[in-house]
Amino acid sequence: MEALNIKDDYENGEISAENSLQLIAFSLGDQTYSVEITTVREIRAWNGATPLPNTREFVRGVINLRGTIVPIFDLRARFGDGQTSPTKTHVVVVMSVGEKWVGILVDAVSDILTINKNDIHPVPEGNSSGDSELLRGIITHNDQMVGMIDLHAVIDGAKIEE
Amino acid sequence: MSDLDEFKATYFDECSELLIDLEEQFTAIQDGDKSSDRMNAIFRAIHSIKGGAGAFGFTSLVGFAHEFETLLDFVRNDKIDFTNEVIKLCIRSNDLVADFVEAARNGEELDPEYGATEKAKFVALCKASSGDSDDESGEPMEEFDIEFTPVLVEMEEPTEEVTEGWLVEFIPFRELYASANDPLLLLRELAELGEVEVKAILKDIPLLTDFEPFSVYCTWEITIKDKDIEEESIREIFEFVDGDCELKITKFEMPIDEQAFNEDAKSEDLSDQDLEEDEDMPSFADLAAEIAPKAPPKPESEKSVPKTADNVAGDTKTPPKAPPVGMQSIRVDLDKVDRVVNMVGELVITQSMLTQQMDDNLRHRYQELVRGLEVLATTTRGLQDSVMAIRAQPVKSVFSRMPRLVRELASKTGKKIKLEMVGENTEIDKTVIEQLSDPLTHMIRNSADHGIESVEKRVESGKEETGTIRLSAEQAGGSILIIIEDDGAGINRERVLQLAREKGVVGEEQQLSDDQIDNLIFAPGFSTVEEVSDLSGRGVGMDVVLSNINKIGGSVIVKSVPGRGTRMTLRLPLTLAVLDVMLVRVADCPYVIPLSSIVETMQCARVEFGRLPTGARVLKVRGEYVQSMDLASHFEMTTDVNEKDRFVVLCEAEGTNKLALIVDAIIGQQQVVIKSLEENFERIEGIAGGTILGDGSVGLIVDVQGLKNSISNQRTAAA
Structure with a gap:
């Protein structure tokens, strides 16, 4: 895991408070994605999940989060790259989406980014795989492209419709 | 908020x-x-x-x-x-x-x-x-x-004559209430002397900001229209307030029409005061006076209990009718209670898990620990019972909506229907009660609409004009029985069977027993009324009733005697907080099956399966053929457990309808707390919810009725 470079962003002093946005970045293979830090409730190591029947392959199952049942979504599978084979080093990011709490399974959490809202680029349309619909925007960090996940879209359509 | x-x-x-x-x-x-x-x-x-x-x-x-x-x-x-x-x-x-x-x-x-x-x-x-x-x-x-x-009201004949009487001006001091006096009582006493007219003078009532709740701001003018009364007897009434008020008593003469004009009618006056109490001080006192001396209303449930119900009534909790001297109760947010209930549920499960960990070896070595665990078990049980009692409510809160329903049904259908209720004080967990209202409403509707016959028909068949629907609740062991009976025509089996055949619910050649036919009314998509009637046929059949009841772990059995009536028995769990289940394993995943729906379990090696032309497997058990379902393949999971080593869990779905579930292994019996899947996810077919198991992982609760329905749906889809 890379060293966190939160300080760098602040020291630049270019980002005014009202325009700044903090994101948690995580890696999935060689790609980096992010979600707003305010939606993240908890980050925990992968410790297995109970599979749910009649759900799409990106639903890894449910876990017990201090007495509440929380569904886990496999982000890799959601992006159509096949199921992750999770190990103890894989990470579940638990987030709140509206009223619900959900977890997404990723390879690792890599960074906390502070960005300027004006630096968010729109997602180019016309991506045939439909992946673009799962992103809300794109930012550039350290010359790397970081996709901002649209959580509502990610958890949508989890059930297999009959 | x-x-x-x-x-x-x-x-x-x-x-x-x-x-x-x-x-x-x-x-x-x-x-x-x-x-x-x-x-x-x-x-x-x-x-x-x-x-x-x-x-x-x-x-x-x-x-x-x-x-x-x-x-x-x-x-x-x-x-x-x-x-x-x-x-x-x-x-x-x-x-x-x-x-x-x-x-x-x-x-x-x-x-x-x-x-x-x-x-x-x-x-x-x-x-x-x-x-x-x-x-x-x-x-x-x-x-x-x-x-x-x-x-x-007894009064003089209106005459042209001049009426004589007394004018009493009663001007209490502000502190009148402090000496425990109540103007209303005085006025009532005055009224007993003869005809009185009371006029409250409200001009001294201050703005609300200056208003002292314990002060008297009103004064009264009382006219007594009976000249024969002694001044002494009037004074006597005010004896107790002597020193707390100013009292002027004068004799007067007044023409009758003016009198009539002055005060509309004596009777209205008193009541007006009651009604306008929002602005009017004395009525507060009035209300207090009303409330205080009266005995509390006696709970009346027993009155409506017919003689035959003695045994039933005996079971229900009817608290002794002690007058509630200052209500010893508090209002608590239900959320708070729920939290306690949930935590106690977890505690019970942890406790039973701990007990299970004790093997003979440990028992022998740590006797103190064993004793401690035993005490813990007793205490947690006690705690659980007390907490459940907090959330328990008499079924009255649901039953009480039914008389109105029946009245409306009676007036809409033109039938004469009487509703009897027994055991309204039976207590059930609030969560169960909440789920009970809709099914009960629907079943009563059904009874009134389809069960009870029209007046003419009833007379024809020698019954009383008024049909009776009897709603009763009683506790039976660990469950609550709610019985809805009517003395109507009973289920028309011929018609039910014919309709079921038309709708493909039952195969043409299939032979059914009377009980099975009766229970067909719960089959999905079945309704005996072709035209959707305003009352019961709202496109929602009795199958919805059944699935609602099943959802809360209950069951429904219907029994009908042609021409004599129908009885529907709801069996409900006392609580939804803790569920007794059988823990099983399917493709390495833990599943739990509610114990209430399990009939028996068997090893696959020891039972006989048959195969239908459709490819579906049926289990032959004691001469009966039961549809079977491999949970692993139904849930699209793979299992490597040898067929012979697997188990059959024979479940009872609706009434007498059975379903054999095939699972990999049976782990054991335990109590679990039901957790919602919908809270953070969505409802999944065949799964009634989740639960946290002893090792902290999530187990899924099998929805037997849902599985059964999905088979029926597949069949209708295929047909």
Whole structure:
């Protein structure tokens, strides 16, 4: 895991408070994605999940989060790259989406980014795989492209419709 | 939530309680108990509803309740005869009050004409009895089809003569209440001397900001129209307030017409004070006086218990009727209770997990630990019972909605239906009660609509004109039985079977027993009425009732005797918080099956399977063929457990309908706390919810009824 470079962003002093946005970045293979830090409730190591029947392959199952049942979504599978084979080093990011709490399974959490809202680029349309619909925007960090996940879209359509 | 919203919520909570109470009182009155306690209780309840409504500005509710209250006041003061017609009007009005409250709760506005007919009747009735001094007196109110006898308050014949009497000016000092005196009592006593007219002088009432609740701001002018009364006897009445008030007693002479003009009618005066108490001090005292000396209304449930129900009533918890001297209760947010219940549930499970960990070796080595665990087990059980008792509620809160339903059904269908209720005080967990309302409503509708015959038909078959629906609740071991019986025609088996065949619910050649046919009414997509009737056939069949009941871990059994009636028995768990389950394993995943639906378990190696032409496997068990379902393949999971080593769990779905589930292994029996999947995810077919197992992982609760339904759906889809 890379060293966190939160300080760098602040020291630049270019980002005014009202325009700044903090994101948690995580890696999935060689790609980096992010979600707003305010939606993240908890980050925990992968410790297995109970599979749910009649759900799409990106639903890894449910876990017990201090007495509440929380569904886990496999982000890799959601992006159509096949199921992750999770190990103890894989990470579940638990987030709140509206009223619900959900977890997404990723390879690792890599960074906390502070960005300027004006630096968010729109997602180019016309991506045939439909992946673009799962992103809300794109930012550039350290010359790397970081996709901002649209959580509502990610958890949508989890059930297999009959 | 703002403060006001919170107050509103509390107000509506109270309203529901008051409406339940009202329903109870009216039921008793209908049964012939017209005691004044009841009338007072009703009056108070309506009054409280009105008071709160005023505070929140529900004008239409206030308007109606006010008129209703006026009528009730006349009735309780015996100024209107409480005839059956008046009772009917009151009960109808009570329903309307409930409608107004409901509308207010939902923030809706009812039609401004809503309840206008009833209001007009109130006014007419009241006028007839109070306006007897003017021309209208004694005039029968022909325009209203209500039978009543205007009861005249004894009074002098209006004459041209000059009336003599006493004028009493009663000017209490501000501190009158401090010496425990109540003007109303004095006024009542005065009224016993003879005809009185009371006029309250309100000019001294200060602004609300300066208003001292324990001060008297009113003064009164009382006219006693009987010259024969001794001044001494008037003074005697005021003896107790001597020194607390100023009293002027003067003899007067007054022409009769002026007298009539002066005060409309003596009777109206007293009641007016009651009604305008929002601005009027004395009525607070009035209300207090009303409430204080009266015995609390006796719970009336026993009155409606028919003789045959003695055994049933014996089982129900009927608390002794001790007068509640200062209610020893508090209002607690249900969320808080739920949290405690959930935690206790977890505690029970942890405790049973700990106990299971003790093997003989450990037992031998740590005897103190064993003893400690035993004490812990007892304590947790006790804790669980007490906590469940907190959340338990009498089924009355659901039952009380039914009399109204039956009245409406009776008037819509033109049938005569009587509702008997037994064991309303049986207590069930609040969560179960909440789930009970819809199924019960539906079943009662069904009984009234399909069960009870029309008057002509009943007479033809030698029955009483009035059909009876009997609703009873009783506790039986770890469950609650709710029984809905009617003495109607019973289930028309021929028609049911024919329809079931037409709709493909039953195969053409399939032979069914009577019981099986009766239970067909619960089959999905089945309804005996072809035309959707306004009452029961709302496109929702009895299958919905069944699935609702199953959802809360209950079951329904129907029994019918042609020509004599139908009985539907609901068996419900005492609580939803903790569920007894069988833990099984399917493709390395833990699943739990509610113990209540399991009939037996068997090893696959020891049972016989047959195969239907459709490819479906059936289990042959004691000469019966039961549909079987491999949970692993149904849930699209792979298992490497040898077929011979797997197990069959024979489950009972609806009534006598069975389903054999094939699982990999049976782990054991335990108690679990039901957790919602929908809270953070969504409902999944075949899964009723989740639960946290002893090792912290999530187990899924198998929805037996849902699985059974999915098979039926597949079959209809294929057909």
